[in-house]
Amino acid sequence: xxxxxxxxxxxxxxxxxxxxxxxxxxxxxxxxxxxxxxxxxxxxxxxxxxxxxxxxxxxxxxxxxxxxxxxxxxxxxxxxxxxxxxxxxxxxxxxxxxxxxxxxxxxxxxxxxxxxxxxxxxxxxxxxxxxxxxxxxxxxxxxxxxxxxxxxxxxxxxxxxxxxxxxxxxxxxxxxxxxxxxxxxxxxxxxxxxxxxxxxxxxxxxxxxxxxxxxxxxxxxxxxxxxxxxxxxxxxxxxxxxxxxxxxxxxxxxxxxxxxxxxxxxxxxxxxxxxxxxxxxxxxxxxxxxxxxxxxxxxxxxxxxxxxxxxxxxx
Amino acid sequence: xxxxxxxxxxxxxxxxxxxxxxxxxxxxxxxxxxxxxxxxxxxxxxxxxxxxxxxxxxxxxxxxxxxxxxxxxxxxxxxxxxxxxxxxxxxxxxxxxxxxxxxxxxxxxxxxxxxxxxxxxxxxxxxxxxxxxxxxxxxxxxxxxxxxxxxxxxxxxxxxxxxxxxxxxxxxxxxxxxxxxxxxxxxxxxxxxxxxxxxxxxxxxxxxxxxxxxxxxxxxxxxxxxxxxxxxxxxxxxxxxxxxxxxxxxxxxxxxxxxxxxxxxxxxxxxxxxxxxxxxxxxxxxxxxxxxxxxxxxxxxxxxxxxxxxxxxxxxxxxxxxxxxxxxxx
Numbered sequence: 001x002x003x004x005x006x007x008x009x010x011x012x013x014x015x016x017x018x019x020x021x022x023x024x025x026x027x028x029x030x031x032x033x034x035x036x037x038x039x040x041x042x043x044x045x046x047x048x049x050x051x052x053x054x055x056x057x058x059x060x061x062x063x064x065x066x067x068x069x070x071x072x073x074x075x076x077x078x079x080x081x082x083x084x085x086x087x088x089x090x091x092x093x094x095x096x097x098x099x100x101x102x103x104x105x106x107x108x109x110x111x112x113x114x115x116x117x118x119x120x121x122x123x124x125x126x127x128x129x130x131x132x133x134x135x136x137x138x139x140x141x142x143x144x145x146x147x148x149x150x151x152x153x154x155x156x157x158x159x160x161x162x163x164x165x166x167x168x169x170x171x172x173x174x175x176x177x178x179x180x181x182x183x184x185x186x187x188x189x190x191x192x193x194x195x196x197x198x199x200x201x202x203x204x205x206x207x208x209x210x211x212x213x214x215x216x217x218x219x220x221x222x223x224x225x226x227x228x229x230x231x232x233x234x235x236x237x238x239x240x241x242x243x244x245x246x247x248x249x250x251x252x253x254x255x256x257x258x259x260x261x262x263x264x265x266x267x268x269x270x271x272x273x274x275x276x277x278x279x280x281x282x283x284x285x286x287x288x289x290x291x292x293x294x295x296x297x298x299x300x301x302x303x304x305x306x307x308x309x310x311x312x313x314x315x
Numbered sequence: 316x317x318x319x320x321x322x323x324x325x326x327x328x329x330x331x332x333x334x335x336x337x338x339x340x341x342x343x344x345x346x347x348x349x350x351x352x353x354x355x356x357x358x359x360x361x362x363x364x365x366x367x368x369x370x371x372x373x374x375x376x377x378x379x380x381x382x383x384x385x386x387x388x389x390x391x392x393x394x395x396x397x398x399x400x401x402x403x404x405x406x407x408x409x410x411x412x413x414x415x416x417x418x419x420x421x422x423x424x425x426x427x428x429x430x431x432x433x434x435x436x437x438x439x440x441x442x443x444x445x446x447x448x449x450x451x452x453x454x455x456x457x458x459x460x461x462x463x464x465x466x467x468x469x470x471x472x473x474x475x476x477x478x479x480x481x482x483x484x485x486x487x488x489x490x491x492x493x494x495x496x497x498x499x500x501x502x503x504x505x506x507x508x509x510x511x512x513x514x515x516x517x518x519x520x521x522x523x524x525x526x527x528x529x530x531x532x533x534x535x536x537x538x539x540x541x542x543x544x545x546x547x548x549x550x551x552x553x554x555x556x557x558x559x560x561x562x563x564x565x566x567x568x569x570x571x572x573x574x575x576x577x578x579x580x581x582x583x584x585x586x587x588x589x590x591x592x593x594x595x596x597x598x599x600x601x602x603x604x605x606x607x608x609x610x611x612x613x614x615x616x617x618x619x620x621x622x623x624x625x626x627x628x629x630x631x632x633x634x635x636x637x638x639x640x641x642x643x644x645x
Contacts, residue, residue: 141329144326145329145330145333148330148570148612148615148616148619149334149611149612149615150570150571150573150574152574152577152578153573153574153577153611156577156592156593156596157337157604157608159596160595160596160599160604161341161345163596163597163599164341164345164599164601165345243455247457250457250459251457251458251459251578254459254578254581255459255577255578255581255593256581256593256597257593257596257597270459270460270463274463277463277466277467277471278471278478280471282467285463289460289463289464292457292460293455293456293457293460296455296457297452297455300451300454300455
């Protein structure tokens with residue numbers, strides 16, 4: 001999302017292209033911190049996206065692992081080798097490769113969860129703003145109720161329910177879908193609220209009345225006319241939401257109810273590495289933590305910039 | 316005031332009914348409660364008898380009514396995993412969580428509000444800029460990473476503070492407190508810091524934003540024209556008027572502290588309710604999950620109600636005209 005908004009060449013949809021007017025490009029280039037954040041985000045996305053081809057080792061292929069290499073220190077310390085730049089963990093897995101694969105899962109989960117929450121929230125928001133009546137009341141009351149309870153708690157609850165409903169032996173394989181569902185369902189109310197209030201404003205404008213007069217159906221008006229015009233605040237919310245979703249996934253995995261150690265995300269790596277902190281093997285937990293914090297910080301900075309650039313009033 | 320109060324109370328009840336429905340659905344539809352209570356060898360007939368005696372064959376609305384009646388007196392059945400009554404387990408662990416949450420709330424208010432006021436008044440000083448930059452980092456650091464970092468520095472590297480547990484606790488009747496012993500207080504430092512850091516940054520930024528908004532307003536300019544001292548303007552006029560939104564968010568944040576305490580309790584092996592809840596999720600221990608959910612919702616709803624009521628105490632203008640209340644804008 002943030003990648004598409006930063007790079008004029010890859011902008012596909014008309015809504016996004018309209019956002020890329022002169023002001024946005026200018027404000028992007030005049031803020032060095034934002035450019036750095038965009039570069040960092042880009043590097044992490046590419047490195048993790050291409051992890052299966054770029055990673056120096058195959059950390060999840062038992063045939064390539066050797067316990068003899070376990071607990072190798074990072075390359076710049078005494079006893080480190082250039083074979084394992086960031087050292088190895090307790091199973092002799094190369095930390096760099098493990099982190100690349102782990103961050104990949106974190107980002108995939110973050111993206112999918114935001115997409116799910118956004119689709120659900122924006123859909124319900126536009127519908128309830130445009131239609132009004134009992135539908136609006138029901139949806140907004142539901143959003144109110146859910147907002148009473150912190151998102152992470154809602155995600156934990158959905159996680160717990162899914163664990164109860166799914167057979168135990170399939171947990172490891174299905175966990176990624178469970179987490180996406182849990183995080184996505186925990187943040188739809190924000191999107192619904194923002195979209196609904198934007199829709200309420202848009203629907204009173206002349207262009208909507210004109211569209212209605214030409215005899216276009218309500219579904220078409222909502223999708224073709226109102227939706228593109230309420231996407232600005234949604235895009236800002238989605239960028240910040242991506243950082244929050246990545247943190248939420250890492251938190252669930254860290255708490256032991258997220259990604260299993262066989263297909264670890266950054267959160268799982270930090271949890272597993274935390275056990276070795278007491279015996280002095282700090283690099284097993286430090287490097288995944290650093291990557292997580294850098295990623296979240298970079299995405300947050302992008303979100304801050306996008307918010308200032310798109311809607312100065314929101315500050 | 317009365318119509319407003321009634322409206323809010325109705326909404327609170329709606330939340331509780333919704334949460335009770337979810338909790339009840341957990342019991343009824345996730346896993347088979349009978350399987351979780353009896354051994355493998357129990358015969359079909361015995362299972363059916365147990366099912367009948369527990370009322371699991373009754374109509375669903377009747378079961379729900381019974382569930383609510385039981386929940387109202389704190390009876391959530393017996394933990395599948397620990398084989399002990401859930402109310403007992405929660406009562407044991409509640410003091411640990413409440414102490415952690417309340418002290419963290421106090422600490423974050425005591426630090427966040429002064430910092431927010433300072434950064435608003437001395438907007439361009441170096442210290443203010445430093446505080447604001449640090450607070451941005453604070454928002455991006457996940458709670459559990461702060462916890463691990465603190466453990467590594469203070470428990471592993473320097474070895475000055477304990478990394479897990481509550482230390483020595485004193486029991487006062489049914490309440491066990493860690494506040495009365497030196498080791499108990501020492502054990503609180505790291506978890507409280509972990510939970511408070513994020514809250515401090517939030518409160519700081521909120522107070523600063525509100526303060527800046529108010530300092531721009533006409534009546535502050537008028538106060539300056541009258542020649543009042545800076546001190547009187549900043550605290551007597553400006554700060555007072557930032558309190559309504561600050562109390563709202565701070566109150567709602569105390570609710571989210573309960574969620575954050577789950578993370579801190581896991582990192583520091585703190586024997587509280589959050590730790591119990593996480594283990595319940597891991598082992599699909601429905602009675603504990605349901606009880607925690609209902610109790611947490613009750614706390615959130617109560618705090619929300621209290622915050623709404625506090626509006627009237629802080630801002631007497633609201634009592635005159637209830638229709639101008641910031642109901643929707645929240």
